[in-house]
Amino acid sequence: MKYGFFPGCTYSSSAGYKESTEAVSKILGTELIEIEDWNCCGATSYWSTQDIPAYVLPARIMALAEKQNLKQIVNVCNACYSTLRKAKEKLSKDNELLEKVNISLAEEKLKYSGKVTIRHYLEVIVNDLKPEDIKKHVNVDIKDVIVAPYYGCQLNRPWGDLDNPHYPTMLDRLCKIIGAGVLSDFSAKTSCCGAASIMPHNKECLSLNQRIVSDALFKGAKVISTICPLCQLNVDASQLKLNLTKIPVLYFTQLMGLAFGLNERELGMDKLIVPFKI
Amino acid sequence: MKESIPKIGVYVCHCGSNISGKVNVSEVVEYATGLPNVESAQEYKFMCSDPGQQLIISDVKEKGLNRVVVASCSPRMHEKTFRLATQTAGLNPYYFQMACIREHDSWVTENPEKATLKAKDLVRGAVARVAHHEPLTPRVVDINPNVLVIGGGIAGMQAALDIADAGKKVFLVEREPTIGGNMSKFDKTFPTLDCAACISTPKLVAVGQHKNIELMTYSELIDLKGFVGNFTATIKKKARYVDASKCTGCGICSEKCPSKKILSEFDHQLTYRTAIYTPFPQAVPNTRVIDKEHCLYFKKGKCKACEKFCEADAIDFNQKDEIIDVEIGSVIIATGFKTFDPTPLTQYGFGRFKEVYTSIQFERVNNATGPTSGEITTKDGRKPESVAIIHCVGSRDQNHNKYCSRVCCMYSMKFAHLVKEKTGAEVYEFYIDIRSPGKGYEEFYNRLQEEGTHFIRGKVSEVTDIVDDPSDQGKLTVVAEDTLARKVRRIPVDMVVLSVGLEPSEGMQDIARMVGFSLDSDGWINELHPKLGPLATASDGIFIAGCCQGPKDIPDTVAQAQGAAGSALSLISREKLAIEATVSVINPNRCMGCLQCENVCVYGAISYNPALNVCEVNEALCKGCGNCASTCPNKAITVKHFNNDEIMWEMEGILSN
Numbered sequence: 001m002k003y004g005f006f007p008g009c010t011y012s013s014s015a016g017y018k019e020s021t022e023a024v025s026k027i028l029g030t031e032l033i034e035i036e037d038w039n040c041c042g043a044t045s046y047w048s049t050q051d052i053p054a055y056v057l058p059a060r061i062m063a064l065a066e067k068q069n070l071k072q073i074v075n076v077c078n079a080c081y082s083t084l085r086k087a088k089e090k091l092s093k094d095n096e097l098l099e100k101v102n103i104s105l106a107e108e109k110l111k112y113s114g115k116v117t118i119r120h121y122l123e124v125i126v127n128d129l130k131p132e133d134i135k136k137h138v139n140v141d142i143k144d145v146i147v148a149p150y151y152g153c154q155l156n157r158p159w160g161d162l163d164n165p166h167y168p169t170m171l172d173r174l175c176k177i178i179g180a181g182v183l184s185d186f187s188a189k190t191s192c193c194g195a196a197s198i199m200p201h202n203k204e205c206l207s208l209n210q211r212i213v214s215d216a217l218f219k220g221a222k223v224i225s226t227i228c229p230l231c232q233l234n235v236d237a238s239q240l241k242l243n244l245t246k247i248p249v250l251y252f253t254q255l256m257g258l259a260f261g262l263n264e265r266e267l268g269m270d271k272l273i274v275p276f277k278i
Numbered sequence: 279m280k281e282s283i284p285k286i287g288v289y290v291c292h293c294g295s296n297i298s299g300k301v302n303v304s305e306v307v308e309y310a311t312g313l314p315n316v317e318s319a320q321e322y323k324f325m326c327s328d329p330g331q332q333l334i335i336s337d338v339k340e341k342g343l344n345r346v347v348v349a350s351c352s353p354r355m356h357e358k359t360f361r362l363a364t365q366t367a368g369l370n371p372y373y374f375q376m377a378c379i380r381e382h383d384s385w386v387t388e389n390p391e392k393a394t395l396k397a398k399d400l401v402r403g404a405v406a407r408v409a410h411h412e413p414l415t416p417r418v419v420d421i422n423p424n425v426l427v428i429g430g431g432i433a434g435m436q437a438a439l440d441i442a443d444a445g446k447k448v449f450l451v452e453r454e455p456t457i458g459g460n461m462s463k464f465d466k467t468f469p470t471l472d473c474a475a476c477i478s479t480p481k482l483v484a485v486g487q488h489k490n491i492e493l494m495t496y497s498e499l500i501d502l503k504g505f506v507g508n509f510t511a512t513i514k515k516k517a518r519y520v521d522a523s524k525c526t527g528c529g530i531c532s533e534k535c536p537s538k539k540i541l542s543e544f545d546h547q548l549t550y551r552t553a554i555y556t557p558f559p560q561a562v563p564n565t566r567v568i569d570k571e572h573c574l575y576f577k578k579g580k581c582k583a584c585e586k587f588c589e590a591d592a593i594d595f596n597q598k599d600e601i602i603d604v605e606i607g608s609v610i611i612a613t614g615f616k617t618f619d620p621t622p623l624t625q626y627g628f629g630r631f632k633e634v635y636t637s638i639q640f641e642r643v644n645n646a647t648g649p650t651s652g653e654i655t656t657k658d659g660r661k662p663e664s665v666a667i668i669h670c671v672g673s674r675d676q677n678h679n680k681y682c683s684r685v686c687c688m689y690s691m692k693f694a695h696l697v698k699e700k701t702g703a704e705v706y707e708f709y710i711d712i713r714s715p716g717k718g719y720e721e722f723y724n725r726l727q728e729e730g731t732h733f734i735r736g737k738v739s740e741v742t743d744i745v746d747d748p749s750d751q752g753k754l755t756v757v758a759e760d761t762l763a764r765k766v767r768r769i770p771v772d773m774v775v776l777s778v779g780l781e782p783s784e785g786m787q788d789i790a791r792m793v794g795f796s797l798d799s800d801g802w803i804n805e806l807h808p809k810l811g812p813l814a815t816a817s818d819g820i821f822i823a824g825c826c827q828g829p830k831d832i833p834d835t836v837a838q839a840q841g842a843a844g845s846a847l848s849l850i851s852r853e854k855l856a857i858e859a860t861v862s863v864i865n866p867n868r869c870m871g872c873l874q875c876e877n878v879c880v881y882g883a884i885s886y887n888p889a890l891n892v893c894e895v896n897e898a899l900c901k902g903c904g905n906c907a908s909t910c911p912n913k914a915i916t917v918k919h920f921n922n923d924e925i926m927w928e929m930e931g932i933l934s935n
Contacts, residue, residue, distance in 0.1 A: 166740070167624035185630070187742045207746070215744045218751075 004070025005032035008080040009040050010229040016268020020253035027137050035064050041083040056104045058087035063110040072117045078154040078228035084118045122227045126170050131177045139261045146181035148216035148224045152231040153192045178259035183219045188212040193234035209238035224249045236273045248276040284409040285317040287343040291325035291350035300384040300393040309398045313405045326356050331363040338367035347404045349377035370413035377404040399932050406931025414859035421507035422607035423850045431459020433824025433839040434612035435481045440843035442490035449604050452495045456561035465644035468692040469722035479560050486562040502793050505898035506819030507607045507855050517597040519568035524592035527564030531584035540572045546639045548649040554584045608819040608846045615825040618672035618778040625740040632657050634774045654700050662703045662772035666756040668738045669709040673779035683779030683829040687713045690777045694731040706732045708758050736761045780829040802828045813842045821845050860919040861900040866892045868914035875906035
């Protein structure tokens with residue numbers, strides 16, 4: 001299966017997201033074709049200014065995908081995913097805005113028509129692949145890796161169409177498919193990590209991360225699994241300042257890679273701040 | 279019989295200046311005088327007044343008129359008035375025709391000349407039509423004095439008692455094994471804190487013992503046919519597998535029943551019951567019922583422990599469902615409500631955290647016959663130190679029920695009082711707005727504030743087991759933005775009560791279809807008129823009481839029940855009912871039985887007679903709308919008073935200028 005792929009700005013510098021995503025997608029046969037000449041989506045902070053350029057940025061990514069004949073854009077970042085989806089929704093309802101955005105895009109001979117579908121890689125794996133197509137690649141028993149499945153706040157909100165918006169189970173199901181242990185009562189699944197606010201409001205955001213980490217520890221998790229580079233960084237790095245037992249924070253793709261028999265180096269796990277030891 | 283030569287009197291009304299302000303009335307009168315068959319034409323300031331009507335009556339007698347035309351307002355306003363005047367004058371009431379020169383003319387025409395011209399056209403049409411009117415006689419039917427009440431909650435019980443006390447027969451049908459409804463699950467009632475059982479149990483007993491009430495519990499309405507005054511209701515009495523005439527209600531069967539782990543519906547899943555059971559100790563009737571789905575004998579073919587131990591020999595595994603017909607003249611729907619299921623609001627953790635209760639569950643916790651015998655304790659038996667009550671769960675919510683359920687603020691405050699009284703715990707009420715309109719309700723709110731209940735204005739974002747202080751481990755944290763203090767609150771508590779709203783009972787769609795009333799977009803029954811017809815439906819003889827019409831508290835429910843009982847009694851006291859003569863008739867010689875008319879009849883008035891291969895009209899149900907007549911491909915259907923002849927003549931009159 002072929003998908004257009006929007007890596008987003010933090011993809012290659014994050015703690016092994018690129019390595020593990022590439023490795024896992026190769027095994028699963030989900031071919032991720034990177035959109036050529038992509039740009040920053042503007043993330044949620046720029047989006048909130050409601051400036052015309054804040055709409056042009058995501059529209060340009062989608063217009064590029066259209067031009068390159070890619071029908072779907074797969075994201076690995078919750079902020080990218082939600083920004084593209086929000087832009088698509090906004091532009092579908094506001095013709096005047098669409099016109100202005102297209103005037104900007106025309107300078108590069110691009111045109112946004114709204115034909116592409118916006119996806120998240122987690123949801124692609126869970127919805128497009130059959131469980132047995134994932135399971136057949138599992139060759140390492142990781143049942144002792146008890147996972148706290150952490151979704152972050154933006155994947156399914158405000159839409160609520162992928163999963164339950166407050167208590168999703170998509171990642172839980174994937175963990176079970178690959179044979180990992182999974183907490184059935186993790187309460188911080190969709191708690192916010194503070195996102196970019198962790199820079200200006202470090203103290204407040206630390207307490208948010210404390211709740212995520214302490215609930216995972218209290219419920220008996222061995223790792224926290226994330227689906228977003230900013231979530232991963234915040235929950236991982238915050239632990240340096242939290243007076244709690246350390247718990248590694250893995251990308252879901254790294255967890256899959258472990259089950260598929262890849263080694264930690266291949267999955268970029270040496271870049272994790274809290275080291276993975278099991 | 280048609281009079282041979284029509285002698286028509288025309289009366290043009292001024293309606294104060296409503297008509298005469300635009301229409302030159304005198305000119306219309308003069309014009310009417312010259313129309314064919316018109317014997318006399320006059321004008322009058324208010325034709326609907328007594329002297330106006332008297333004018334018609336004396337003219338008929340003195341001038342020998344045999345047809346009457348009044349040009350005034352809409353027929354919806356005064357057609358009945360003038361028909362009655364025509365009848366009083368000694369003519370058939372249908373020898374009258376109205377020309378609407380107010381709503382259709384003076385009120386909507388700017389130019390006086392055009393308004394006068396239109397008035398002349400309309401009068402000419404009415405004159406042409408009335409000459410061809412046929413005399414009609416309304417049919418009179420007897421009203422069956424028996425009443426069917428559907429639903430045995432407080433509304434149904436009260437309505438049944440009022441009617442039965444007036445000496446009329448009531449059939450009370452209740453789906454559950456006992457009457458009592460939701461009210462019998464409550465502990466106290468707001469704002470007076472009366473014991474709910476103390477005021478409702480006597481009603482249960484009175485209903486059970488009343489000689490005029492035939493109580494059918496564990497029964498459902500499966501069909502209703504007929505029309506106002508003459509309905510036949512078909513009722514299914516589900517097999518209880520216990521002979522009601524023998525069962526003494528001793529309860530030994532339940533004690534011996536080995537299937538003990540069935541979640542209790544009455545206690546809303548907080549306790550277990552046995553397969554042979556009674557919902558609660560004061561149930562009426564006290565006859566046990568075997569739940570076939572969970573009974574070992576029905577599942578596996580052996581057990582019969584209840585039969586072995588029953589001294590009264592009341593167990594009867596061979597009992598069958600029974601279908602019976604009852605004849606009635608009117609129906610009162612009192613099907614009540616069910617509470618909103620908060621499971622979809624995953625952020626509140628209902629079903630995930632064991633100390634999250636719905637309000638109806640918390641009623642049971644408070645009730646002396648409930649799972650904790652009325653003591654407020656956590657499931658592991660601790661006395662709570664703090665309790666959160668979350669208002670508007672599923673109510674006033676664009677994703678769930680948009681409406682306010684009216685009772686939640688008040689019962690939430692009742693809970694706060696009871697928690698304080700019984701445990702001394704801190705109580706936090708998370709609310710959006712406090713709605714306390716009612717006698718003594720606002721005072722109750724003030725009392726609660728004085729008692730030290732914490733009122734926090736803010737919608738709760740989540741209930742979580744994540745606690746900030748390790749010493750709170752085991753508690754639930756309620757998170758909300760306090761919109762008055764402008765800060766986010768995270769309050770650790772031992773128990774959480776979700777104040778869920780009310781929803782229409784299960785199966786309302788089926789009853790609506792069977793009985794013939796409509797439901798609003800939320801599923802509540804549409805009353806006849808939002809202001810002036812709150813007890814009736816658009817179907818004659820079908821009345822409504824209690825929460826089936828919309829959320830309401832006990833006093834309002836009882837008031838509506840007594841009102842509905844009064845409406846039914848008023849209908850019964852008429853004994854006979856005149857049925858409008860303007861109904862459709864099917865000529866059996868022309869009808870081919872194609873059933874197209876049946877398809878378009880919204881009143882269910884047309885049925886097919888297979889023996890004759892023709893369709894037939896039930897005159898009592900027919901409203902004379904004419905859908906069938908215009909649909910019939912064979913012109914077999916005529917609507918009385920709107921037959922082709924009459925309509926063609928009217929058009930001929932209007933267009934012949």
